[in-house]
Amino acid sequence: MTAVTEPPRETLDPNQAYRETQSHIYSLQETILDSTKKAKESKTESPNEGHSSPKQETTTPDIEPKQTTVNSLPILNLNEELHHGQAPSFLGSLEYNSHKVGNFNNSKTSSEVFQPPYVILSEEHFLSHMPRPFIPEFGIDKAYSLLKIHIRYEQLQNAYNNISAPRTTNNELWGCDIYTDDSDPILALRHCGFQIDPKLTQGKVRTPGNLQNTDNVHGGLPTEDGAVFDLDLTIILLQNLQYYPSTSRFGLSSRKWGSLPTESENCSPHDGLSFGIYEIAIVKRN
Numbered sequence: 001m002t003a004v005t006e007p008p009r010e011t012l013d014p015n016q017a018y019r020e021t022q023s024h025i026y027s028l029q030e031t032i033l034d035s036t037k038k039a040k041e042s043k044t045e046s047p048n049e050g051h052s053s054p055k056q057e058t059t060t061p062d063i064e065p066k067q068t069t070v071n072s073l074p075i076l077n078l079n080e081e082l083h084h085g086q087a088p089s090f091l092g093s094l095e096y097n098s099h100k101v102g103n104f105n106n107s108k109t110s111s112e113v114f115q116p117p118y119v120i121l122s123e124e125h126f127l128s129h130m131p132r133p134f135i136p137e138f139g140i141d142k143a144y145s146l147l148k149i150h151i152r153y154e155q156l157q158n159a160y161n162n163i164s165a166p167r168t169t170n171n172e173l174w175g176c177d178i179y180t181d182d183s184d185p186i187l188a189l190r191h192c193g194f195q196i197d198p199k200l201t202q203g204k205v206r207t208p209g210n211l212q213n214t215d216n217v218h219g220g221l222p223t224e225d226g227a228v229f230d231l232d233l234t235i236i237l238l239q240n241l242q243y244y245p246s247t248s249r250f251g252l253s254s255r256k257w258g259s260l261p262t263e264s265e266n267c268s269p270h271d272g273l274s275f276g277i278y279e280i281a282i283v284k285r286n
Contacts, residue, residue, distance in 0.1 A: 070245060072177045072276065076211045079144050079238060088236055088278075091138075093148040096155050096185065098165050099131045131166055133182035135235075138273055143239045146278060149185055151231040153285070156196050159186040174257040175244030177208040181272040183254075185233060191252050192277050198223050203250060209236045209276020219282030227284070234279035240270040 094102035135147070159165040167184040174180040179188050193203015198221040207216040222229055246256035257270060 070176045070247060072208060073211075075178060075238060075241075076209070076276075080211060083144055088144050088146045091142065091145045091147045091237075093150060094134075094136075096134065096149050096151040098134075098155055098158065098167060100134075101132050102134050102136050102149070130170070133172070134167070134185060135181045135275065138181070138237060140239065140273070142237050143273060145237045147235050147237060147275075149233045149235065151186065151233055153228045153230055156186065156231065159184075160190065160196055171253070171255060173252070173254045174246075175241075175274070176247040176249075176254055178238060178241065178244070178274050178276050179254070180244055180257055180270050181237070181275055183275075185235060185275075187252065187254075188235075188275075188277060189231075189233065189280070191247075191249055191254055193250050194277075194280060195250075196221070207277045207279055209238075209278045216278065217280045217282070219284070221282060222284055229285060230283045232279075232281040232283055233277070234281075235275040236278040238274040238276060240273055242269045244270070244274075 092104050094104065096102070134149075138145075157163070159168050162168045165186075168187060171187070172182065172184045173187040173191060174183050176191070189206075192206045192208060194206045194217075195202050203215075205214045208214055210216045219229075242258050243260045244254075244257040246254050248254075258268075
């Protein structure tokens with residue numbers, strides 16, 4: 001009797017689902033940015049029309065500024081579909097620090113404890129001007145997770161007024177509505193239209209990372225002179241993108257990162273995650 005050999009089964013690739021998800025996300029990049037630029041020339045009549053004049057009035061074209069509309073809904077909708085409509089998981093809370101990386105237990109690492117004094121002084125001088133990103137590095141498994149960041153009033157004031165705020169000085173903000181994870185959360189707040197001065201006009205979409213409520217802000221800014229408040233800012237972590245557009249909003253211009261596949265064949269995705277503003281809670285101090 002001849003033995004029948006079963007054909008080898010197709011090897012399952014554990015990363016196949018991840019690659020398919022990323023491929024879908026990158027294909028949505030072209031729908032995220034819809035930029036339109038119009039230029040028109042308006043002719044103005046010379047006050048001396050029909051009469052000879054030694055100096056003819058020169059007209060200049062009236063060019064409209066570039067209008068950029070960013071639509072992040074495809075990415076957010078895809079994440080909700082991938083998780084079957086479930087609410088994002090909660091990672092934990094961090095205390096914002098303008099010069100250090102967020103730390104869940106606020107303890108020093110071994111490298112900070114055992115560094116020689118001259119190395120510590122050199123690093124402190126460098127990090128005082130070029131601090132590492134505040135949001136810690138997370139793996140792709142933490143996408144579609146919530147992270148709460150407590151920001152004290154003093155840190156808000158410094159960042160909004162660019163006082164001892166190196167991330168503000170360096171304009172560490174890449175993207176629009178969806179930002180790279182090395183972007184500063186306070187700069188993202190400002191770019192989404194959150195104002196700490198109650199006299200200024202607030203944005204209408206201050207939490208664009210929240211599909212259910214795009215202005216998910218709790219509490220009101222105190223109007224009394226000298227009143228102090230803190231913020232509990234919740235962000236949602238998302239997958240990395242190939243392209244983060246640059247836009248100017250609320251007196252702040254974000255920076256561009258990467259390129260669309262239609263612009264460059266050699267574009268590669270951001271090497272970290274992304275995030276969006278999900279919830280803002282104003283907490284008055286007693």
